[in-house]
Amino acid sequence: MPDPVPLPVTFRPGGTRVVLHVLGAACFVVITAIALVLDTMSPAEKVSFVFTAALFWGVLGLLARPRIVADEDGVTVVNIARSRRLAWAEIVQVNLRPGDPWVFLNLTDGTSLAAMGIQPGIARQSAIRDARALRALSEARTAVQD
Template identity: 35%
Template sequence: MAAVEFRPKKIRLVAGACAVFLVAVFTVVGLLLGDTPTGVIFRTSDQVAMVCLGVLLACGVLLLTRPRVRADAEGVEVRNVITAHRFAWHDVLHVSFPDGASWARLELPDDEYVSVMAIQAVDRDHAVTAVRTLRDLHRTATPPGDPER
């Protein structure tokens, strides 16, 4: 089976819309800061700072679009919001999606697991397809009689 890649779908749309909204709101607020009847004097630097603050907040929201999972016959790479890990298939016990969980996870030895934020419950059919594909790759790479398991 060829290499596959999955990313979340709905969160990318929501985060993109929120990022645009944040930049727009902070830009408007920054532009309106110049004239206030309160006697407070806002300088151009204050206005620019408001726009920059909106851009920084938007960048923070866009971090939610970063999760990705890539898998091939050798293993799986999980990139979440900040961290990224690569696991060989023989190090993975199961690919699971527990009831009530927000995202899938890779079950590892010693009762450890790694969340796969790229496969989210809100994506429904996309998540089902992704989990099934990862399970097929895992099953193919780790035969039932594998002595390492």
């Protein structure tokens, strides 16, 4: 049976990523411009403003990091601070219930893993489509391995 989606495939919350990166860039530009325009600040204070702006953009970049990468061997779930590699056989079920902030993967060890790469926040229909595609891939790959 052919895969429902060609592999490898990466699922990302595109709209959220764009908003976070644009917000980070805009804040960096504004804070840096303020630091450079104010004559009453010392060079060290100006550097600290720019450093703080870069740090803020970096934090927003971390929030934009989540993704799910599916390939022939399994799935890599990249969340804000951690990533985890799963074999297809480890995934029992892919869930995106109404009100969930992101997809949850039920695993064979009885735990559930948040997969923040599919988020219904800004683009609900896209998240539902991606969750269905990941579910179909999981079911197809698990059936092949049985």
